[in-house]
Amino acid sequence: MNNTETLDQPQRGELFAVACPSRQVLQNVTSRWGVLVLVALMSGTYRFSDLRRKIGGVSEKMLAQTLQALEADGFVLRTARPVVPPYVEYSLTHMGQEVAREVESLADWIEGNLYRIMAQRQARESELQAA
Amino acid sequence: MNNTETLDQPQRGELFAVACPSRQVLQNVTSRWGVLVLVALMSGTYRFSDLRRKIGGVSEKMLAQTLQALEADGFVLRTARPVVPPYVEYSLTHMGQEVAREVESLADWIEGNLYRIMAQRQARESELQAA
Numbered sequence: 463m464n465n466t467e468t469l470d471q472p473q474r475g476e477l478f479a480v481a482c483p484s485r486q487v488l489q490n491v492t493s494r495w496g497v498l499v500l501v502a503l504m505s506g507t508y509r510f511s512d513l514r515r516k517i518g519g520v521s522e523k524m525l526a527q528t529l530q531a532l533e534a535d536g537f538v539l540r541t542a543r544p545v546v547p548p549y550v551e552y553s554l555t556h557m558g559q560e561v562a563r564e565v566e567s568l569a570d571w572i573e574g575n576l577y578r579i580m581a582q583r584q585a586r587e588s589e590l591q592a593a
Numbered sequence: 594m595n596n597t598e599t600l601d602q603p604q605r606g607e608l609f610a611v612a613c614p615s616r617q618v619l620q621n622v623t624s625r626w627g628v629l630v631l632v633a634l635m636s637g638t639y640r641f642s643d644l645r646r647k648i649g650g651v652s653e654k655m656l657a658q659t660l661q662a663l664e665a666d667g668f669v670l671r672t673a674r675p676v677v678p679p680y681v682e683y684s685l686t687h688m689g690q691e692v693a694r695e696v697e698s699l700a701d702w703i704e705g706n707l708y709r710i711m712a713q714r715q716a717r718e719s720e721l722q723a724a
Contacts, residue, residue, distance in 0.1 A: 475707030477629060477700055480650035484707045485625070488700065492623030494616070498608060519611035536713025557709060564702045568695040569608055569619065576606030576615045578688060582667025 490535055491561055495520050495528040500554070500562040501569055503538065507553040537561055621666055622692055626651050626659040631685070631693040632700055634669065638684040668692055 475484030490496050498517045502508065508516070514525050529552060532538040537558030542550050554562055572579075606615030621627050629648045633639065639647070645656050660683060663669040668689030673681050685693055703710075 473708065475704040477632070477704060478647065478649055482707075483711065484703050487703050487707065487710055488628060489625060491699070491703070492628065494620060497619060497623065501608070516609065518609055534714060534717060535710050536717070557706070557713070560706070561699075561702060564699040568622070568692075568699055571692060571695045572615050572618050572622070573606040573608060575688070575691070576613075576618065577604065579618055579666050580614065582688070583665060586665060586667070 487535055490528075490531040491537070491565055493528060493531075495524055496532060497565050497569055499525070499528050499532060500537065500558065500565045503552060503554045503558070504562050504566060507551050509549055509551050513552060532558070618666055621659075621662040622668070622696055624659060624662075626655055627663060628696050628700055630656070630659050630663060631668065631689065631696045634683060634685045634689070635693050635697060638682050640680055640682050644683060663689070 475487075476482045477484050477488060491500060495517065498520070499513065502513060502516050510525070510529075513529075514520060514522065517525065520528075529538055529540070533540050536555055539553050539555050539558075540550060541553070542548065606618075607613045608615050608619060622631060626648065629651070630644065633644060633647050641656070641660075644660075645651060645653065648656070651659075660669055660671070664671050667686055670684050670686050670689075671681060672684070673679065
């Protein structure tokens with residue numbers, strides 16, 4: 463432990479600032495498919511087609527774009543297997559596992575509390591109709 | 594504690610399923626502005642104009658839409674103050690505080706690790722240029 467360590471700390475991102483690149487990272491990990499790709503890859507390494515099967519409704523194009531963005535941020539590792547026939551597989555990097563844990567915690571909260579949210583929506587709709 | 598309690602539990606959402614309404618909730622809380630509104634409101638009650646000032650770059654229209662979606666899900670409470678001149682203020686509901694904590698944890702991770710992500714991006718760009 464070094465006393466000057468805090469001086470050497472790199473600057474934090476600032477999501478409230480317009481030009482901070484953290485905003486793009488946030489977009490990548492919380493995009494419609496980004497969340498699901500991260501959570502899916504927490505359970506292991508997947509080939510493209512298996513990942514696509516796991517994530518209901520994603521198109522080939524959107525899955526490819528999502529994986530590329532997550533790879534560029536250093537969250538997803540793309541490995542080409544030069545076998546016959548060759549294939550590509552995707553896994554989380556160490557940093558990807560860290561961010562995926564955060565994203566999964568949020569996803570888990572939403573799944574577990576959906577019934578409360580739906581009840582709120584219904585109550586609100588009834589109110590609006592009665593008004 | 595009731596032995597039949599688990600039988601009475603409402604069904605969980607399932608984000609991997611195409612038609613699950615949890616997907617729309619996820620979109621609302623992780624939209625570009627949804628995240629920032631939730632995190633901003635963790636620090637208290639805001640008028641529309643103050644909230645807009647705090648969140649760099651958000652338009653009036655997008656902020657209004659974001660607040661409406663979060664209100665419909667039961668996360669944000671909109672209170673009209675009938676004073677002269679009248680004004681409207683926004684705060685988190687109890688459920689909004691719960692989901693905001695999850696979102697803030699993710700936002701905090703991204704802000705705190707941005708320097709690692711940027712380093713990854715640079716390393717990757719150098720590799721691509723060298724190839």
